[in-house]
Each structure stands twice: as C-alpha cells, then as structure tokens.
C-alpha cells in the first residue's frame with residue numbers, strides 16, 4: 001500500500017526508477033519522497049532501532065527522509081527531484097556497507 | 098577604493114523577494130541564495146513541474162499575492178544574482194559558504210539580510226515518528242507542491258491557524274478529513290474577537306473554513322490532550338483525551354503541528370545577540386523595528402526573526418532593505434520606511450490576538466509520555482531526557498545536549514530543541530526563558546562530507 005495518494009499529475013511523463021530492486025514509475029515533477037511513498041509505506045529504517053520512517057516535515061528541516069541509492073550515495077528525499085534510473089534502497093537489510 | 102561587495106540575502110520567500118527587489122531598484126545587485134528550486138518560500142512555494150492547477154487552486158485566497166511575488170522576482174532577472182538550490186551553511190568573518198550542486202562557493206558580502214523563514218513547532222507524542230504522520234506544513238507541501246494527499250482519511254491535530262487551513266485545503270481537494278483536534282480550549286478562541294476589528298477578512302475566512310468543515314461532517318474537537326498515534330509500521334489510529342474521556346479515531350494519515358518556530362541558525366552564526374521572546378516561547382535575535390540586528394550590517398526580516406506571517410514578511414523584507422541602503426549611504430525612501438513600520442506594528446497586534454486564539458499547549462510538556470521519542474534523529478526518548486536531567490542536575494540546554502545528544506542529530510535540534518526546552522523547564526520548575534538555547538554550529542544543515550570542489554568568489558579581503 002502506498003502512503004501518499006496522487007491527486008494531480010496522473011498523466012505526466014513517466015520517470016522509471018527502482019525501489020529495493022523493484023521497477024517503479026514516478027511522474028515528472030515528483031520529489032524522491034513522493035515517488036517512493038506513492039508506491040510503498042516507508043523511506044528507510046532507523047540506524048538504532050530499525051523503526052520505519054517516511055519523512056515528517058517535507059521541507060528539508062527534519063532530515064528524517066534521507067534515503068540511500070544502491071551505489072551508496074545518500075540524498076534527502078523531500079528536496080531531491082526524482083531522476084530516471086535512480087535505484088533507491090529503503091530497507092536496512094538490502095544496504096551494503 | 099575597491100568596489101564594495103554585494104549584499105547577500107538568505108531566503109527567497111516573501112521577505113527575501115521584497116528585500117531583493119528593493120535593493121535592485123536602488124542599483125545594487127544582491128546575491129540571493131535559497132535552498133528551494135524556485136522562489137516563493139513556504140507559503141508561496143512553487144511546484145517542480147506544472148500540474149494543471151492554477152494559482153487559485155494552489156494558493157487559494159492568497160493567489161494574487163503569490164502571482165505578484167513570483168512575477169516581481171522573475172522580472173528582476175539579471176538585476177539580482179539569484180542562486181536557487183543553494184544552501185547557506187556557514188557565515189564567518191564576512192564570508193558566506195554556500196553549497197550548490199555539490200560545489201562550495203565562498204561568497205564575500207557587504208550587508209546581510211536574513212530571511213530564513215520558519216518550520217513547524219512540535220512537541221513529541223507517542224507514535225509521531227510513524228510513517229503517515231507529517232507536520233501540518235509537510236501535509237500542506239505534499240498537497241500544494243506535489244499534489245499528493247498524506248492519506249485517504251486524515252486527522253489534523255495540534256494548534257495554530259494552519260491546523261484549520263490545511264484541513265480545509267484537504268477537504269477541498271476531496272480528501273476525507275476525519276477530525277480536527279485542537280489543543281486550545283474554547284476560551285482561547287474568544288481572542289478572535291480581538292482580532293476581528295484588526296483583520297475582519299482573515300478572521301471571517303477562518304470561521305467560514307471551520308463552518309465548511311463542520312458541514313462536511315468533520316469532527317472539530319477543542320481542548321484535546323494526551324494525543325497518541327498508534328499503528329504497526331504505519332498510522333492506523335489517533336487516540337486523545339477530551340472531556341475527561343478517551344477517544345479514538347481510525348485514520349491513515351495525521352497532520353500535526355503546534356504553530357511555527359523561527360529558523361535562527363544563520364543569525365546565530367552572524368553573531369546576532371538573542372533574547373527570549375515570551376510570545377513565541379523562543380530565543381530570537383534582537384531586532385529593531387527597522388530590521389537592524391545587534392550586528393552592524395546584518396538585517397533580519399520575516400518569520401525567521403519572529404513569527405508574523407507572510408504579509409508581515411513582505412513588509413519586513415522591504416523595510417530591512419531600506420535600512421541597508423541607508424546604512425550604505427545610498428538614497429532611501431524614509432517616508433516609505435515609516436509607513437512599513439506602521440504596517441508591521443499593526444500586523445503585530447493582530448498576531449498577538451491570533452497567538453492567544455491558537456496558543457501553544459505548554460501544559461502538554463509535563464505530560465509527554467516517557468516512551469515518546471523526543472529526538473527523532475538519535476532516537477532518544479522523553480524518559481531518557483528526564484532521567485538525565487535528574488541524574489546530572491541539568492538546568493541548561495547545552496548541558497542537556499552534551500549529556501543526552503539531544504539536538505546533536507542531523508536536524509540539529511530543529512524538531513526537538515523547542516520541546517526539550519519545554520521539558521527541561523517543567524522538570525526543573527524553571528521558566529522556559531531561563532533554560533537557555535542551543536547554540537548553532539556550522540554546517541547549519543547536513544552537507545556532504547566530500548565537498549572537495551570550492552570556488553572562492555571573494556573579490557577582495559572581507560571587511561572584517
């Protein structure tokens with residue numbers, strides 16, 4: 001189940017990316033946060049307790065929405081525009097390093 | 098004499114835009130940095146891509162102001178050195194470090210206008226870290242900028258004008274608003290009578306929103322307390338107390354916030370003196386009516402200096418720019434400056450009434466559940482903080498930070514410091530103004546560890 005529900009831009013250009021290896025489609029104009037949470041319910045698991053997190057402030061202040069790309073790079077999902085071919089890892093177990 | 102460096106404006110919200118336009122009109126070419134991809138700030142935030150909605154659909158009653166600000170800023174064109182997607186992360190000795198696309202730029206400036214805006218203020222409640230819980234501002238950004246709803250059945254909880262505004266915006270967008278849970282009692286709302294003669298349009302618009310929510314069947318509950326959000330890996334209900342009873346409402350999204358708090362880190366790095374402000378319950382940089390701070394050449398405007406709303410931000414941005422012009426020995430419109438100060442004083446009176454009508458629920462601080470996470474970043478609970486306060490006899494915020502790491506995480510206290518101060522005050526039975534404030538440290542937001550590329554843009558030795 002997705003966490004967010006898209007009300008507009010239903011027909012905007014498709015932007016393909018993956019979540020934990022699964023191919024997904026975002027839409028042009030999506031932030032990474034929007035694109036991921038329109039498919040799944042979490043962005044990451046916390047370092048300490050492993051609790052699920054999915055962002056909070058959506059304006060670059062709380063730093064809750066950092067996600068990791070498969071290549072290791074970390075980015076703040078709410079302020080980063082989705083780009084084609086991003087491989088996003090949301091589960092700790094799937095991350096290397 | 099060497100040419101003087103340009104002024105630097107941090108923030109391109111309503112305050113920064115009006116400041117930039119005023120400086121540009123006087124022939125200066127300010128550098129304007131903003132983390133956002135486009136101008137507008139929080140209230141007039143623009144979407145990443147067009148989405149078929151016009152300004153009216155996006156900004157509602159404020160569409161005219163939004164359009165004007167966006168247009169005026171765009172019209173400045175090359176008269177300003179505008180840098181979107183650019184984070185100011187350090188200020189030292191008249192030099193600013195700004196990061197854009199992974200490259201750091203060292204920018205010399207002569208005159209600094211800080212228009213950094215605000216973020217939601219929160220107190221921790223159990224379950225507030227669950228997926229599906231967002232700040233009121235965050236819920237609004239999802240809708241306004243991304244065209245997404247945070248749930249299919251959403252509860253709005255907390256305090257402040259945004260509580261009703263965002264709930265109403267969701268309702269208008271066709272989302273089921275299950276309830277509006279307001280921390281403030283009915284008695285607080287009587288202060289709206291004070292606000293009415295000051296700004297009848299604003300008060301009546303708010304009342305119409307509440308009426309519309311009620312007509313649509315939304316439960317609007319005043320005086321709630323002991324909020325708790327429950328769910329496994331995701332929100333599934335909210336639980337609260339009201340009228341001596343516990344209530345629960347099923348939902349899949351919660352928007353939560355208790356008014357706003359100023360983003361003051363840059364003012365701190367600039368060396369501004371701070372003082373406790375009882376109305377905002379925060380230490381804020383000292384500011385004259387003109388926008389001058391305690392540091393020569395540093396000016397403060399908008400919600401980043403004190404919460405006053407978007408109209409005040411516009412006026413304060415322009416006023417601060419006029420002060421900068423005057424201090425630089427350039428012609429400036431003194432009559433206009435005086436008129437702006439009058440306008441700001443009037444808005445401040447309105448603000449006082451609104452804050453009283455939508456008060457911060459300070460009494461909640463004593464009831465924060467021990468198992469609620471106080472610090473989201475480092476996962477430190479309220480109970481752990483309370484124990485540390487007792488064990489180490491802590492009375493001051495920076496000591497609390499050193500011992501517990503609260504405020505040391507990635508958000509640098511943006512989400513937890515105000516709450517930690519409330520908790521520390523209650524726990525030590527001191528006034529909230531007496532527990533101190535966290536000092537800001539560069540970088541004021543996380544930057545990549547490997548910023549290797551650096552461009553030095555300073556034309557000459559900085560002034561000091």
Ligand SMILES: Cc1cc2nc3c(=O)[nH]c(=O)nc-3n(C[C@H](O)[C@H](O)[C@H](O)COP(=O)(O)OP(=O)(O)OC[C@H]3O[C@@H](n4cnc5c(N)ncnc54)[C@H](O)[C@@H]3O)c2cc1C
Nearest residue numbers: 108110111112131132138139140185214234399400406407
């Ligand atoms: C999420 C949110 C939603 C809101 N919605 C409404 C609303 O619907 N109606 C209403 O009346 N009021 C609303 N408010 C209040 C309103 O936003 C403010 O009163 C108004 O925007 C203040 O204008 P400003 O110019 O002071 O700051 P802002 O509009 O907040 O602009 C500040 C700008 O500074 C930038 N900035 C800050 N720090 C840095 C840095 N270090 N480096 C680079 N850039 C930086 C930010 O990116 C931002 O664009 C909202 C506030 C928030 C936080």
